[in-house]
Amino acid sequence: MKSLLILGAGGFGQMIQETARLIGYAKVVFLDDAVKGEDVIGKCCDYQAFLGEYDTAVAALGDNGMRLYWTEKLMEAGYKVPAIIHPSAVVSPSAEIGNGSFIMQRAVVNTHTVIEHGVLVNSGAVVDHDSHVAKGAHIGLGSVVKANCNIDVKRKVEAGEVVFSTRRKIDGVTNRNLEDALYAFGFGNQCSYVKPFGQGHINETYAVYMPTDAGDEFAYILQRVNNNVFKDPAGVMENIFGVTEYLRNVIRDEGGDPDRETLSCIKTKAGCTYFEDSEGQPWRCYHYIPNSVCYQLVEEPEQFYQSGNSFGHFLKQLGNYPASSLKETIPDFHNTVKRFANFQRAVKRDIKNRAITCRPEVKFALEREADCGVLVKQQEEGKLPLRVTHNDTKLNNILFDADTGKGLCIIDLDTIMPGLAANDFGDSIRFGAATAEEDERNLDLMHFDISLYEMYVKGYLEGTDGVLTPEEIESLPWGARLMTLECGMRFLTDYLEGDTYFKTAYPEHNLVRARTQFRLVDEMEQQFEKMQEIVRQYC
CATH class of the missing domain: 2.160.10.10 (Hexapeptide repeat proteins)
Structure with a gap:
């Protein structure tokens, strides 16, 4: 027969007696210093005397200190003290x-x-x-x-x-918005620390480390999106979730690993695709892909071949994705004609009085107005189809497998929208076939490397694997030339307007960037026939 000794026969003790009987105790008696009754068999100080008869006891006392005191006394005495x-x-x-x-x-x-x-x-x-x-x-x-x-x-x-x-203190958290974002995605009570991550121009990115049995592990990437640039964060994240979830199935069908070969986005604890902080800035989160590396500049020609193959394969994988369902989150993002018009307006307004400091660069761009319409006209005439394009195909937007050196995963999908294959191809060339970084001050170090261009063409056309039309293939060299010109105009426009788009480290930073791009354009123009020949060779 199960028996229970309860210290405290007051109202709370009576409640515990009823509960004890409901859960199977047949005999329930009390010790109490004040209450008397036939089921009160002694005072609380007598508890040790009843240990032989009642081996199970609890302290049902309403005062917190007394309940804790007597619970611990019962445990010390050797009673079973159940919940x-x-x-x-x-x-x-x-x-x-x-x-x-x-x-x-x-x-x-x-x-x-x-x-x-x-x-x-x-x-x-x-x-x-x-x-x-x-x-x-x-x-x-x-x-x-x-x-x-x-x-x-x-x-x-x-x-x-x-x-x-x-909230607990998290190492590396320096402001409330970052803290709020960590808690919004469910990491606040577990993560070990955070620290800045990456070298992007636009967004604010952090590495989130989580504790494991083996020590702290880089587990997530948390990013504050610049909504001065991306004014429709809901649309951006809708595009990213749609494309990455689609890619998971494609990669699985190809026999690949969807957890490593595409980004894996995380929703907030409230089920939203992003979190909006107190300043109205959106935050989003991804799983970190371990054993991967990212290159800021081509270190080996093979890397650029792999880059071309990766972006080409990316375009092919999304060949059946409904491009019309994507939000145009930055309207006319690669409409070079409208980019030129924006540049002209910035020159005319000259709101920061900077035009006098960049007259040669302004002249260079103005002389190429006719070139800006080449691809736009072909698109409008229906000669070039719209595809799902990345629209920011720099080398550093690919993760490479650290062991094999092969392209692994396309990242930074903010600008994934309908676009031209030539634009994606061209943006890669203007970044990766350059011999220096895009903010190199010494122009003598900046050149267009046509051998790297050839490596990329080979990898890209192998990756697209026959998907491109003959007209699209012919447009690729123009894509390289015009995306470089467009990027230079964008840097120069931002410089003239006061550096509101790209992150800058010093006042002339965007002007330096514009100069490097225009140097590349000049050298591409000199070698344009050779660029066309190389494309025809590999198609």
């Missing part, structure tokens, strides 16, 4: 309930919550997931302890009170 859980309570199998704690009628203790010993969770109270209630605490009638809370020793949460999580 008493009312049959109507809901307790997660993963929750831990300590000795001598009481979970009363219709109380809820959720997943991975820890209740230490001598705790009272009163009727109708809720202790949500991943919370920790220290010994001797009292969670009052109908109160709510929200997720990830810590309740101190012997604290009383008043009836009906709502307790919100107190």
Whole structure:
């Protein structure tokens, strides 16, 4: 016969007696210093005398300090001190309930919550997931302890009170918006630290490290998106989720690994594709792809071949994706005619009085107005089809497998939109077939490397594998020439307008970038026939 000795025969003790009988204790008696009755068999100080007759006991005392004191005395004496859980309570199998704690009628203790010993969770109270209630605490009638809370020793949460999580300090967090984003994506209570990551011009990016048995691990990439550039963050993220989820199925059908060969986006805890901070700036999150590397500049010719193959294959993989369903998140992004018009307007307005500092560069761009319409005209005439294009095909937007050196995953999908194959091809060439970085001050170091161009052509056409039309193939050299010109005009426009688009490190940064692009355009023009011959050779 199961028997229970209860210290405390007051109202709370009577509640525990009823509950004990409901869960199978046939004989339930009390020790109490004041209350008398036929089931009160002694005073609390007599507890050791009854250990032989009653090996199981609890302390049902309403005062937190007294309940904790007597719970620990019973444990020290050698009693079994069980948790008493009312049959109507809901307790997660993963929750831990300590000795001598009481979970009363219709109380809820959720997943991975820890209740230490001598705790009272009163009727109708809720202790949500991943919370920790220290010994001797009292969670009052109908109160709510929200997720990830810590309740101190012997604290009383008043009836009906709502307790919100107190955020922990996270190393590397220097502002509230970053902290809010970490919590929005569910990392705030676990992550070890964060630190800046990458070398992008536009967005603010962080590496998020999580604890593992082997130590801290780079697990996620958290990014604050510049909504001065991307004015439709919902559309950007709708495009990214749509394309990456589609690619997972394509990659799986090809026998690849979708967790490594495309980005894996994460939604917020509220199920949103992005989080908006207190300043209205959007944040998004991806899984980090381990054992991968990213190159800022071509170090070996094979890397540029792999880059071409990767972007070509990317275009082929998305060949059946409904391009019309994509949001045009930056209208006319690669409409070189309109980019030229924007440049002309910036020169005319000259709002920062900078035009006098860049007269040769302004003249260079103005002399190429007719070139700007070559691809746009072919598109308007229906000679060049619209495809799902990346629209920012720099080498550093590819992750390479660290072991094999092969292109692994296309990243930075902010500008994925309908576009021309020539534009994607050309943007890669203007970045990767250059002998210096795009902000190199010494122009003597900046040249167009036609051997690298040839490596890319070979890889790109192998990757597209017959998908491109003859007209598209013929347009590729023009894509290289015009995307480089367009990028130079964009840098120069931003310089004239006060550096509102691209991140800059010093006042002339965008002008330096424009000069490098125009140097490349000049050398491409000199070798244009050779560029056309190379494309025809590999098609």
